[in-house]
Amino acid sequence: MKQAQAMLKKVYGYDEFRPGQEDILNSILSGQDTLAILPTGGGKSICYQIPAMILPGTTLVISPLISLMKDQVDALKRLGVPAAYLNSSLSAEQYRNTLRNAFDGEYQLLYIAPERFDAPMFQQLTEHLTIPLIAIDEAHCVSQWGHDFRPSYRQLALAISSMKDRPIVAGFTATATTEVAEDIVHMLALQNPAQYVTGFARPNLSLSVVTGVNKYSFLSEFLKEREQQSGIVYTATRKEAEAVHERLIETGFSAELYHGGLSDQARMQAQEKYRFDDSKIIVATNAFGMGIDKPNVRYVLHWQMPGDVESYYQEAGRAGRDGEESECILLFEASDLHIQRFLIEQGMGDDSRKAVQAAKLHTMMNYCRTDQCLQQYIVDYFGERSVTPCGKCSSCLDTSEKIDRSLDARMALSCVGRMKGRFGVTMAAKVLKGSQDKRLLASRLDQLSTYGLMRQYSEKDIVDWLNWLVAEQYLVLSDGQYPVVNVTERALPVLNGSEEVWQRRRGKVKQLLANSSQDASPIFEKLKAWRKVQATTENIPPFMIFSDATLRLIAEAQPTNFEQLLEVKGIGQAKAAKYGEAVMAEYAKEDAEEVEELDLAELALQHQRVVRPTSAESSHLISYENYVAGSSIDQIASDRQLSQQTVEKHILRAAEEGHPLEWETLLSAEDESLIMAVLPEVDASLLRNIKEALPDHISYFQIQVALTRRSLQ
Numbered sequence: 196m197k198q199a200q201a202m203l204k205k206v207y208g209y210d211e212f213r214p215g216q217e218d219i220l221n222s223i224l225s226g227q228d229t230l231a232i233l234p235t236g237g238g239k240s241i242c243y244q245i246p247a248m249i250l251p252g253t254t255l256v257i258s259p260l261i262s263l264m265k266d267q268v269d270a271l272k273r274l275g276v277p278a279a280y281l282n283s284s285l286s287a288e289q290y291r292n293t294l295r296n297a298f299d300g301e302y303q304l305l306y307i308a309p310e311r312f313d314a315p316m317f318q319q320l321t322e323h324l325t326i327p328l329i330a331i332d333e334a335h336c337v338s339q340w341g342h343d344f345r346p347s348y349r350q351l352a353l354a355i356s357s358m359k360d361r362p363i364v365a366g367f368t369a370t371a372t373t374e375v376a377e378d379i380v381h382m383l384a385l386q387n388p389a390q391y392v393t394g395f396a397r398p399n400l401s402l403s404v405v406t407g408v409n410k411y412s413f414l415s416e417f418l419k420e421r422e423q424q425s426g427i428v429y430t431a432t433r434k435e436a437e438a439v440h441e442r443l444i445e446t447g448f449s450a451e452l453y454h455g456g457l458s459d460q461a462r463m464q465a466q467e468k469y470r471f472d473d474s475k476i477i478v479a480t481n482a483f484g485m486g487i488d489k490p491n492v493r494y495v496l497h498w499q500m501p502g503d504v505e506s507y508y509q510e511a512g513r514a515g516r517d518g519e520e521s522e523c524i525l526l527f528e529a530s531d532l533h534i535q536r537f538l539i540e541q542g543m544g545d546d547s548r549k550a551v552q553a554a555k556l557h558t559m560m561n562y563c564r565t566d567q568c569l570q571q572y573i574v575d576y577f578g579e580r581s582v583t584p585c586g587k588c589s590s591c592l593d594t595s596e597k598i599d600r601s602l603d604a605r606m607a608l609s610c611v612g613r614m615k616g617r618f619g620v621t622m623a624a625k626v627l628k629g630s631q632d633k634r635l636l637a638s639r640l641d642q643l644s645t646y647g648l649m650r651q652y653s654e655k656d657i658v659d660w661l662n663w664l665v666a667e668q669y670l671v672l673s674d675g676q677y678p679v680v681n682v683t684e685r686a687l688p689v690l691n692g693s694e695e696v697w698q699r700r701r702g703k704v705k706q707l708l709a710n711s712s713q714d715a716s717p718i719f720e721k722l723k724a725w726r727k728v729q730a731t732t733e734n735i736p737p738f739m740i741f742s743d744a745t746l747r748l749i750a751e752a753q754p755t756n757f758e759q760l761l762e763v764k765g766i767g768q769a770k771a772a773k774y775g776e777a778v779m780a781e782y783a784k785e786d787a788e789e790v791e792e793l794d795l796a797e798l799a800l801q802h803q804r805v806v807r808p809t810s811a812e813s814s815h816l817i818s819y820e821n822y823v824a825g826s827s828i829d830q831i832a833s834d835r836q837l838s839q840q841t842v843e844k845h846i847l848r849a850a851e852e853g854h855p856l857e858w859e860t861l862l863s864a865e866d867e868s869l870i871m872a873v874l875p876e877v878d879a880s881l882l883r884n885i886k887e888a889l890p891d892h893i894s895y896f897q898i899q900v901a902l903t904r905r906s907l908q
């Protein structure tokens with residue numbers, strides 16, 4: 196365990212495990228099969244990555260999420276951990292190369308898509324590899340009861356049980372009810388597994404349910420207050436996603452749109468713009484988010500209530516993966532129930548499945564209504580106990596007094612009762628308001644004794660009031676496209692005066708965060724700008740370089756040497772080596788600028804130094820800068836009267852020092868994988884050996900490029 200702790204610090208730069216991680220690691224490292232039920236963003240991957248680094252051999256990670264696989268492997272490489280993946284996104288050649296390297300034992304982690312994990316493949320792997328651990332991600336896919344059953348997962352258990360030396364098997368999932376958990380243990384043939392349900396509470400999330408507001412004005416106010424923050428707006432349907440998106444664009448927000456009805460290209464584009472922080476807002480259906488790891492999502496706002504607590508928490512949980520304070524807001528109206536009922540009706544599945552979904556919908560409804568701590572409500576639902584009230588959700592913060600609305604309830608209920616279940620909520624509200632609506636008059640509803648009983652309220656307020664009575668189950672809406680409203684049994688004691696109705700008025704969500712002021716630190720902004728440039732150069736999302744939280748800590752601590760830098764949470768050795776100098780230069784520059792302001796002569800001098808470095812030491816940077824600015828190597832060589840080889844050396848030296856480089860301009864991915872493939876086969880201490888094993892078109896310089904790049908990863 197000490198080793199695990201050391202790894203956590205060295206590789207990931209963290210001092211402490213999150214709650215539960217330690218138990219799971221202990222269990223796996225002691226050789227026990229393990230089933231870990233951890234929420235998305237609960238630090239699942241560390242639970243198999245650290246054992247993979249400690250145990251000898253190659254750990255296999257089975258995962259169905261292709262984009263996540265790529266992100267994780269990229270991130271691992273960045274942390275200096277040899278890892279690769281096998282899935283359908285690879286070309287036949289890349290696939291062969293990866294497999295060959297795997298057989299040579301080059302990787303500590305090998306990610307495999309379940310479809311690839313067939314019998315012959317498995318046979319091959321077990322013959323060639325020492326496999327200490329098989330980690331099965333999204334393990335609920337093995338269960339028919341889970342919401343995402345995949346037949347290919349069924350083969351896993353067979354394959355694993357046929358192994359000569361059966362490794363430790365660990366299943367991971369974010370969503371598992373008791374039945375699903377039992378099913379996973381059974382289907383994967385886990386041997387006497389240790390089970391952990393942990394980490395469902397997300398202390399950095401503030402959960403809120405907001406009801407009875409004008410959604411559009413709420414949304415636009417909400418977004419205006421969070422201009423600098425990145426967030427997701429989820430809608431239940433494509434149509435609504437489009438409507439909300441259009442409305443935001445009209446109001447002057449820049450936002451992306453994502454739903455299953457768009458072309459692959461449009462979706463990819465939206466996703467990438469969002470992921471790379473080029474666009475702060477994305478309006479999406481639940482098609483968005485699976486396998487997208489973006490840690491700095493500051494809020495997730497649901498335009499409607501989703502169909503079940505699992506989906507809600509999974510989507511809401513995409514906020515704040517970096518551990519920073521984040522908000523999850525659910526806009527709820529009683530009519531949301533209809534959309535969800537409709538979706539269940541239209542959905543696949545037999546009647547028993549639909550009944551299960553209807554029950555789940557009911558639990559979701561209760562979440563929207565409960566006065567209990569929302570965090571507690573959710574954690575309870577997932578089976579984790581002993582979590583204390585969060586103190587920051589809309590229930591915990593609700594200090595509003597309850598109001599006695601028995602009289603209003605009696606008026607509304609008796610009116611609905613008199614309308615005999617033939618009209619919807621809107622018409623009932625019109626009657627109570629005493630409206631002159633044509634249809635109302637035509638149906639002679641103005642003759643009812645309840646006509647105009649609530650005329651002191653606005654029609655909108657009456658609609659909200661009726662919807663609240665629906666949520667509290669005094670009224671019920673019928674299914675179908677034009678739901679009609681009727682009274683329930685629960686209304687009777689209210690109508691006869693034996694029961695009172697008290698309502699807690701939930702106000703608008705407060706601005707719970709003081710984040711914006713934190714964001715305003717000039718050094719933090721500077722570091723963010725640097726990160727954006729660096730990320731663009733490397734063509735990766737900014738967070739893969741450093742999270743917001745890490746940047747903020749750097750901005751606060753302003754470390755001036757590597758030792759201090761490594762103290763910062765979230766910085767391991769690989770990242771410190773790669774970016775340390777550049778990062779520290781950012782605020783050093785800041786200091787320099789201050790000095791410059793004071794001393795113009797010094798400024799002039801410094802300026803000169805930057806533009807025309809004359810010492811031999813920085814000659815390589817001039818070549819480098821010209822290259823990055825778009826000059827070819829030939830051109831630079833002739834401009835500077837240097838040999839081509841010298842310029843090439845200059846560029847690589849600059850790269851080794853951590854200056855960003857677009858490697859693809861020097862070496863295509865294809866050629867690079869060719870080079871990487873021959874490395875294990877030759878005595879690579881001599882460049883000539885490598886060169887001879889390769890096609891003629893690959894130059895010595897390109898081989899050096901590949902080697903340099905590898906040494907930096």
Ligand SMILES: [Zn+2]
Pocket residue numbers: 567568569570571584585586587588589590591592
């Ligand atoms: Zn709470």
